[in-house]
Amino acid sequence: MSFPWANEYKPTNPLMQWMDQRLPLPRFVYNAVGAGYPVPRNLNYMWNFGILAGFALVLQIVTGVVLAMHYAANDKVAFDSVEHIMRDVNWGWMLRYAHANGASMFFIVVYTHIFRGFFYSSYKAPREMIWLLGVVIFLLMMATAFMGYVLPWGQMSFWGAKVITGLFSAIPLIGTPLQQWLLGGFAPDNAALNRFFSLHFLLPFVILGVIILHVWALHIPGSSNPTGVEVKQESDTVPFHPYYTAKDGFGLGIFLMLYCALVFFAPNLLGHPDNYIPANPLSTPAHIVPEWYFWPFYAILRAFTSDFLFIPAKLMGVLAMFSAILVWFFLPWLDTGPVRSGHYRPLFRKFFYALVVDVLVLGYCGGAPAAEPYVMISQIAATYYFLHFLVILPIVSSIETPQPLPFSITEAVLGKDDHATLAPATPAVA
Amino acid sequence: MSGATNGEGVRRRDFINIAAVSFAGVGGLAALYPLISQMAPSADVLAESSTEIDISAISPGQAIKAVWRKQPVFIRNLTPAEIAAADKVDVTTLRDPQTLEQRTTAGKTNWLITMGVCTHLGCVPLGAGEGEVKGEFGGYFCPCHGSVYDTAARIRKGPAPKNLEVPPHEFSSDTVVKIG
Numbered sequence: 114m115s116f117p118w119a120n121e122y123k124p125t126n127p128l129m130q131w132m133d134q135r136l137p138l139p140r141f142v143y144n145a146v147g148a149g150y151p152v153p154r155n156l157n158y159m160w161n162f163g164i165l166a167g168f169a170l171v172l173q174i175v176t177g178v179v180l181a182m183h184y185a186a187n188d189k190v191a192f193d194s195v196e197h198i199m200r201d202v203n204w205g206w207m208l209r210y211a212h213a214n215g216a217s218m219f220f221i222v223v224y225t226h227i228f229r230g231f232f233y234s235s236y237k238a239p240r241e242m243i244w245l246l247g248v249v250i251f252l253l254m255m256a257t258a259f260m261g262y263v264l265p266w267g268q269m270s271f272w273g274a275k276v277i278t279g280l281f282s283a284i285p286l287i288g289t290p291l292q293q294w295l296l297g298g299f300a301p302d303n304a305a306l307n308r309f310f311s312l313h314f315l316l317p318f319v320i321l322g323v324i325i326l327h328v329w330a331l332h333i334p335g336s337s338n339p340t341g342v343e344v345k346q347e348s349d350t351v352p353f354h355p356y357y358t359a360k361d362g363f364g365l366g367i368f369l370m371l372y373c374a375l376v377f378f379a380p381n382l383l384g385h386p387d388n389y390i391p392a393n394p395l396s397t398p399a400h401i402v403p404e405w406y407f408w409p410f411y412a413i414l415r416a417f418t419s420d421f422l423f424i425p426a427k428l429m430g431v432l433a434m435f436s437a438i439l440v441w442f443f444l445p446w447l448d449t450g451p452v453r454s455g456h457y458r459p460l461f462r463k464f465f466y467a468l469v470v471d472v473l474v475l476g477y478c479g480g481a482p483a484a485e486p487y488v489m490i491s492q493i494a495a496t497y498y499f500l501h502f503l504v505i506l507p508i509v510s511s512i513e514t515p516q517p518l519p520f521s522i523t524e525a526v527l528g529k530d531d532h533a534t535l536a537p538a539t540p541a542v543a
Numbered sequence: 544m545s546g547a548t549n550g551e552g553v554r555r556r557d558f559i560n561i562a563a564v565s566f567a568g569v570g571g572l573a574a575l576y577p578l579i580s581q582m583a584p585s586a587d588v589l590a591e592s593s594t595e596i597d598i599s600a601i602s603p604g605q606a607i608k609a610v611w612r613k614q615p616v617f618i619r620n621l622t623p624a625e626i627a628a629a630d631k632v633d634v635t636t637l638r639d640p641q642t643l644e645q646r647t648t649a650g651k652t653n654w655l656i657t658m659g660v661c662t663h664l665g666c667v668p669l670g671a672g673e674g675e676v677k678g679e680f681g682g683y684f685c686p687c688h689g690s691v692y693d694t695a696a697r698i699r700k701g702p703a704p705k706n707l708e709v710p711p712h713e714f715s716s717d718t719v720v721k722i723g
Contacts, residue, residue: 272666275664275665275666276664276665276666276687278665279663279664279665280664282665283704293583293584294582294583295582296584297582297583297584297585297588298584298588298612298613299584299588299612299613299614300612300613300614300660300665302588302613304584304585304588308582394610394613394614394615395608395610395615395659395667396667397666397667397685397686397687399686400686401666401687415688415702417702418701418702425704426702426704427663427664427702427703427704428704430702483687483688483689484689
């Protein structure tokens with residue numbers, strides 16, 4: 114679906130006309146991310162991050178597929194094969210650093226994309242399905258990133274696998290058999306490494322599939338925009354190409370500069386030195402933490418230190434960690450306010466920034482050792498996290514008086530000039 | 544008049560449809576079983592499920608780390624003081640109530656054999672090696688999330704829900720123990 118004033122694909126080249134009648138793939142692309150997709154004219158740079166996330170996924174798939182040509186998923190040789198990539202394979206060091214840091218960049222971009230959604234309430238009707246699919250993509254990303262981190266079979270890989278699969282053992286009755294089924298053994302071993310490699314290769318393509326659904330769902334109502342006012346007329350939109358291909362291109366340039374700075378000047382900045390030690394099942398590293406992008410959730414996991422009612426602390430921690438993401442699925446129905454954009458919601462805006470700070474605090478505690486004061490800070494921050502979604506958001510959205518919205522996107526951009534923005538109030542010819 | 548001719552009830556075609564789809568469904572589900580079962584521990588992994596260990600060189604107060612099912616096992620020769628410390632605890636106050644006697648073989652209560660796997664998330668606790676931190680209860684200490692175990696390897700503090708697991712074991716002789 115699109116707006117009635119969308120440009121129509123009219124190929125002039127006979128070959129493209131021939132193609133269009135048989136397999137209208139160019140038409141599909143033209144309507145999806147070309148001149149045939151009308152987009153609100155007022156998008157700011159926060160709207161770059163969807164395209165950037167797609168770019169990061171392609172980057173990961175390309176570097177990942179070539180790394181898989183040199184990597185060996187066997188517990189005896191996996192670590193050595195990664196060192197072989199680093200030392201012997203032509204450009205292997207660059208490809209591996211590009212892949213490892215590409216994961217970090219992917220998460221930076223996706224977190225920005227998610228928080229853009231929080232601020233502008235992009236999850237509200239009629240865009241709930243886009244949001245739900247986005248949360249599914251995020252969960253798939255987390256699984257993919259975790260399994261990828263296991264592949265080098267260093268100390269952090271091994272103990273990461275042990276701790277994360279250990280989460281499942283918290284489930285009553287079926288926990289331990291489930292963990293053994295996931296690992297194919299009693300502890301992470303060759304069986305686990307092999308299946309993680311298989312799934313790490315598969316899941317990015319599953320993500321690609323869900324992204325197609327995500328973009329499909331997006332094209333039904335069209336893109337949201339910083340005012341949160343829906344498109345009303347042709348003057349509210351511009352074609353995606355060339356306007357937003359250019360704007361996204363600029364954002365992509367900035368992205369690539371940051372990415373290259375990481376890959377070429379600080380490739381191990383976000384990694385852990387312990388992962389350059391081969392996996393040793395008999396010795397746990399003194400300080401095990403996941404990669405930075407899991408820290409907020411890891412802090413929530415560790416925040417539960419004593420049993421609550423009849424639920425053991427361990428199970429509570431696991432439930433809370435998963436709930437921290439699952440609560441996003443309910444967001445469209447927790448925030449019931451009629452206004453979308455945080456720009457027009459003064460009270461909501463304050464709590465949005467509080468949530469940003471809260472997640473940063475959780476992230477910091479998740480990377481810190483499991484000791485005081487970090488445990489207590491995590492407990493407070495984790496409590497606030499759930500309060501935000503389950504209590505604050507429903508209350509704020511029901512008591513808040515939003516500021517007046519502009520009549521249209523055009524008015525928000527050009528001001529209240531009826532002659533410039535709308536047809537004259539009275540017909541010129543009677 | 545039958546249902547098949549007046550358009551009501553179950554027609555022959557309905558029956559064939561349901562039967563065909565059910566049959567295909569059962570077949571499809573049956574085909575899933577091997578796909579799920581292949582992920583469970585394989586025969587060679589299960590075959591490594593017993594090991595014999597010589598414990599003659601472990602003097603009181605010492606402990607060794609052995610390997611069983613690719614996981615560490617702590618074999619500890621408790622001193623009389625450690626046994627006394629474990630027996631002194633009121634069992635009803637424990638998170639996972641067990642006495643030292645329940646966790647060891649009768650007549651060999653000085654041999655405490657447990658998995659070296661924290662019951663929280665599976666890290667290897669410290670305290671079995673020479674000079675490692677034993678925690679405030681003199682047993683084991685898990686550095687990952689701060690669980691503390693006493694001299695009977697019972698959970699006393701921190702997030703772990705259970706005592707360190709005692710693997711099935713028997714003494715083949717006075718100096719050899721078979722685990723698994």
